[in-house]
Amino acid sequence: MRPPMKVLVIGGGGREHALVWKLAQSPHVRTLFCAPGNAGIAQERIAATGAPVQCLPIGAEDLSLLLTWAQEHRPDLTVVGPDNPLALGVVDLFEAHGLRAWGPTRAAARFEASKVFAQQFMQRHGIPTARAATFTDPRQASQFVVSLNGRCAIKADGLALGKGVRVCHNLNEAQTTIEDFMIRRVLGEAGQQVVIQELLEGIEISLHALCDGQTVVPFPTAQDHKRLGEGNTGPNTGGMGTYCPTPFLDEAGVATVYEAILQPWLRGCRSEGIVFRGLLYPGLMLTADGAKVLEFNVRFGDPEAQVYLTRLQTDLLELLLATVEGRLASCRALQWSPSASVCIILASAGYPGGYRKGVPIHGIEEAERLPGVKVFHAGTARENDRFITRGGRVLGVTALGPDLSTAREKAYEAVRCISFEGMQYRRDIGFQALEWIRSHKS
Ligand SMILES: Nc1ncnc2c1ncn2[C@@H]1O[C@H](COP(=O)(O)OP(=O)(O)OP(=O)(O)O)[C@@H](O)[C@H]1O
Ligand SMILES: [Mg+2]
Incomplete structure (x- = not known):
């Protein structure tokens, strides 16, 4: 004990x-x-x-x-x-x-803090990723985007508060981005070096894996919804909703990704003397040509953590200690609830742009009285005996259910209990999975 x-x-x-x-x-x-x-x-x-x-x-x-x-x-x-x-x-x-x-x-955190480091590491170790190159010279960057017909993702090297990546669909957007990042330096020093990746098409999912430097233990897959608008339209946000598991990769699919991505990543770390202890979260695009890494993060996703941790049955403290102490090999069999989990983000009016703070929030207690529902707070504060808003993303309403569509209905039922002035949320969290399930049934 x-x-x-x-x-x-x-x-x-x-x-x-x-x-x-x-x-x-x-x-x-x-x-x-x-x-x-x-x-x-x-x-x-x-x-x-x-x-x-x-x-x-x-x-x-x-x-x-x-x-x-x-x-x-x-x-x-x-x-x-x-x-x-x-x-x-x-x-x-x-x-x-x-x-x-x-x-x-x-x-070890450079996998997230430096897009250049991460991209070059993937290229050194044969990890499937987008065709890409790194630039410090805007003219060479321009030539590369011409070769991609302007269809690319342009990523500033440093951490840029979530504003460092622009997805471009034509030459005009790409040239404007190169100008903004590299010449006008709208992101400051972060724009001195950029990674430019070809635009990948497919379904984007989040993978999470614990690593203690020797052993990698993958989680089931989850999916975030990064765009503000329904149908994945509008500006990028910190994430508007998640669910877990996804139907896109079954256990065999996760095993393939483990072989193709996580194993070479770990071998690469070991050959370069990087001891990674913590959580690796690669963003993956499931393309016609297999899963490819868009980027690495080195911590739990937000709001992926909300759906993973509501399903995790293994003691989290034990897992985190095993990671720090190099004992993950004895914790490979994580226990997950058979339920699906869905998290809907409730955001302030104006998010991801400027937003007002201090707006009173109603109905959190009613929502939490529904069975299987947990309301995680993001940007809230307490004012006397009530909650008020204090951030762009305010709450993550999370529900468990026997399957994705039931969990989703419960999450939206809980959302309907909650209100604050200007509250915005996506009504289509999980839509790609539901479409996929429908089309694979018939
Ligand atoms: N090569 C690509 N092809 C298509 N879409 C891409 C590509 N690279 C990035 N994206 C899209 O842009 C989003 C942001 O890119 P990326 O994840 O690299 O940036 P980030 O700022 O690190 O984001 P996050 O805050 O999610 O960690 C991705 O979630 C994905 O939807
Ligand atoms: Mg990232």
Whole structure:
């Protein structure tokens, strides 16, 4: 039996609410902190003790304050939710001070923090990806996009707050993007180097896999809906809804992806001396020519975490500890609920552009009274006895059901309980899967 543990989660969005909610159920967790957390996280209670989760007024990127707090309170494990603190080296910093932290080191986080590093790594190790090249010279970049007829994805090298990728369908869009990124430098230094990939067509899915440096353990597949508008139209967002599992890759399909992508990735890491401990989340395009990697992320997706963690039955703390301690080989058989999970994001008016904050939210309690429904908070705050909005993505309404269409109906039923001025959401989460299921039945 493990001694009772003190855990710190870094971050304060919907993903971190899901992580905290799941960790709070672990029989081993005695105290749980979240920096900075949010109003929903502050409501969670630890199953073993009934004690509340404590939110700390420390930003997820304030590494020196996080370290000061951790040195004083000595958490047994720190779990890093978002990519920015990972790219800033929070895990290296904690480890250097004898503090155990879950997530990749700064060097390993380059798979997400540098599109150039990730693309060149894939090319070095034969990982299936889009035809692509890296440029620092806008003229050469222009010649390459001409060779692709303007159909390409142009990606600025550094982290650019989700604005660093433009998908182009013609030469005009591509040339404008090259000008914006590389000459006008609308993203600052991030535009000094760009990766240009050919445009891939197919169904886009999210893969997640835990890795302890030696062993990779894949999850079932999930799908996010990154565009704001129904039918995958409109601007890109942080993600408007997810579901898990997807029908597009069965177990054999995941095994093929494991062989073709995760194995060569791990071999590549080992040959280059990269010890990756944490979660690898490749964005995949399922093309006519097989699965290809669009990009790597090095943390749970948001809102993928919400659907994965509502289905995960294995103790999350055990899994995270096994990752940090290099024991994943003994945890290969993850237990997943046979239910499907669907998460619908409720966003503020104006998102992903500018939006108003402080709008009162109604009906969260009613939604959560429905069986199988969990409302994860992303951008909320507490004002007296009510919740108000504080972010672009406000809530992730998540429901489990025996199959995708039932889970989806339940999630939308819960959504109908909730309202705030200007609330927007997509009404078609899971549409590709439902179409796929329909067409494969007949
Ligand atoms: N080569 C490509 N072909 C077609 N679509 C692409 C390609 N590359 C990227 N995209 C689309 O653009 C989106 C954003 O690209 P990418 O995932 O590389 O950027 P990101 O800023 O890291 O996004 P995220 O915030 O999801 O991590 C993808 O989710 C995908 O829909
Ligand atoms: Mg990314």
